[in-house]
Amino acid sequence: MADVRLDKVAKHYGDVVAVRDVTLDIAHNEFVVLVGPSGCGKSTTLRMIAGLEEVTKGTIRIGARVVNDLPPRERNISMVFQNYALYPHMSVRGNLSFGLKLAKVPREDIEQRVWEAAEILGLERFLDRQPAQLSGGERQRVAMGRAIVRHPDAFLFDEPLSNLDAKLRTQMRTEIKRLHQKLRTTIIYVTHDQLEAMTLADRIVIMREGVIVQTGTPHEIYHDPVNIFVAQFIGTPPMNLFDALSAETPQGLALQIGDGVQLPLPKRYLGKLAAGREVVVGVRADDVVPHGHGMRPEERWTLESKINIAEPLGNETLLFVNFGAYEAVSKMLHPRLVRQGETIACDVDLSRVHLFDRASGQAIRGEA
Amino acid sequence: MISARGSGWRGRLIHVLEIAFIVAITAASLVPFLWLVMTAFKDRTDILSAIPRLLFTPTFSNFYEAFVVGEFDIYLKNSLMVATGSVMLCLIIGLPAAYAFSRFRVFGEKHLFFYVLSTRMAPGIALVLPLYIFFQSLGLLGTVWGVMIAHTAFNLALVIYLMRNFFEDIPRDLDEAALTEGATEWQVFSRIILPLARPGIVVTVVIAFLFSWNEFLFALMIGGSGASTLPAGFPGLVTPLGTYWGQLAAVSVVVSIPVLIMVWFIQRGLTRGLTFGAVK
């Protein structure tokens, strides 16, 4: 059990800066997910923690020790790779026990630990098979088993589910979460899939171009994104965004989206915004719901729109609706059949509308 | 692979002609050598007969003359020692080097290829003469060790290059997995990489062994009187008194057997090995 601390960590490959400045504290037993688009530096950061990449600047601590100059084998961490990296010439049992044999663990202990791990991951039947005989999901479990048997201070996962098909991925996600609950060990997990991040993490760390953009719980990230990038990156479908101008109206400040569409200023932004400010209005599809289909808005505002495309998902339907010259995505819970061109009134919950400064993309903070 | 072929009697004729051509070329490749093999088992009159004898009573007398009466049994022993010795030296020196070139940032990466190619491309004499002069001063001329070292010098570059190629095929993920599991670099090399590279090692060993086994000039000049290998013994059978064709053929057969057997086994890796990995 250990906490992991990164302090102003950077990684340069010659002139190329892969990781610019990462400072992060990971507590005992926390499940932290590093997520971001490709090239953001999340894998590089993970590999620096593992010791597979040299740290150009900054320090990394595991527990009390500064590990910058320690080779991977002295850091007491385990890593699960995207391509599993199982040893092809050894059986599953061989793969699981390799690390223990290197550590000269007594044979009975090895057997016991291997068996334990196999039980946890449902690998009992496969112990004597070769990796080539296993399916992708089974191989991934062996990779995890190999990580577990060593009882490391931290588990590092490098996009472990990327090579699995969608269904298997959802299954394995739950298994990993269960594993974390059972093992009570720090997990640092890298993925590009925001859904994985949301479902698995205690805390999400969003990275972009070598820096951390925002850290927070899934709830925080979802409901309180710090800028447009985060707002769009997290959540499916992506948040609706519209350029708007704040304008004075007889009823007070309002947000003007193009001609004719005017949104009243959400209450929590009262006093926080001047007139004439260029902003971006963001609202998630869950907060734009056809009237009577599941939402009880705190601050209701009605948007009259016309249905363009409907994507039924079974329990809900995504509606692409037009209003004026604009299109928004709306979620229709308890859906009914709709027709293209049909007019529909959507409830918009103003209390969930986000405002971002148009120039910088940063969120404008309102009252909590 | 391609099946498009004219139909009708012309198509069939071409089809047959093509096969005939292939068979003819194959025969042309095979027959001269078969003739040599047959000669090894003929007695003197059959060999020198003015009418080529396809049917004859085989005899082992040539083998007897060369290996029991003559010194070719010693030469055979020398060939074996030199070939196995030089291959082992190449592996001991070359495997770690090849691994380092594959995995580590080391001095000489770019130069490796050039070094390999130039030792391979230089004519034998260019490698023999320096060693001859050097060994003369060391007293290594006419010794098995001398030839062994010479062959190692000759083969080392190729062994390193080929093995580096084969090591490259093994994903580095495996290295990293083993490293995080507690392995030292040496343990990664010996317990993960080497076992996985075994097929490549076999191909490399066979190629290196064959080059040493078949080698003539080094063995002749450096092995000379004291440590001739089988090929180096050939000129001895071409005397002003006459050429001992029977013995020559017999020794040739012995020289060729391991070659044929080994190549049979590594047919698949041969293309890759002989083109430095350019053709897989």
Add this chain to the structure above:
Amino acid sequence: MRKTAWGGYAWLGPMFLFLLAFELWPFLVMFDQSLHFLNYTQPAKNGQFIGFDNYRKAVFDDNFFHSIRITLLFLVVALPLEFLLGLAVAVLLSYHLWLKRFVLPLLLIPMILAPIVVGLTARLNLNPDFGLIGIFLRDIGIATDGLLSSGTSAFFTIAAVDVWQWTPFLTMIFIAAILGMPREPFEAAEVEGANRWHIFRRITLPLLRPIIIVGLLLRLTDAFKTFDQVFIMTGGGPGASTELATIFAYKVNFASWNLGYGSAVVGLLFFISFILTFVLLKLMTRFGRRPLT
């Protein structure tokens, strides 16, 4: 690429030591020798330092130049034949793939035999008195004294033997390359009604280009090294009609024992092969890329 202790000295050390001791040092010794006059037949001058005189002598030596010429002619005669024949067999074999299993191992035999055995085989077969081919040729009036007894025929004979020996190499790499080609372009062409010649010219050949270059360049530099076979077949004769550069170098050093001069000759040969290697590398990297049709 990872970092390791001391730039990998533990892994590369033995290699560097071996190279230093048995390749670099001897080479330097030879170079030193090339700067001296070393010929026991003239004991007065023996051992004198003469700078680059030996090299000057070599560059103006008619015999040396003749041997280079013979080598080049040898390449020019043998290589195109090997290439054409090798390609023909490979392509035909690709039309009758079922034959490959039986035919290829046999075809490869000349290539894997010891070069000296190849020379011996040729000499035996071509003997006009009792060689399989020699007798036949004598009976039909060609080469009554044997192909190796007269200058011109000897030269073409050693070229022919090279073709016999190395065509299989080209066949082998061409067939490997053909089998590695993607099926789609071929299938598409067949569907469009192309006949075999068209397919060969328009699809197979362009796709083979990198391999042809590789093969030809490998053969070019390898053929430069030819020694064993010619040594045992003709020893360079009759006269100097088959005296390749390698044979010339051998004679100067180990027949005449003119070691000072001989070292210079060998040094020059080494230099020439260096250049060839360099050119080979350049051409291989330039043309080695696969053409995407």
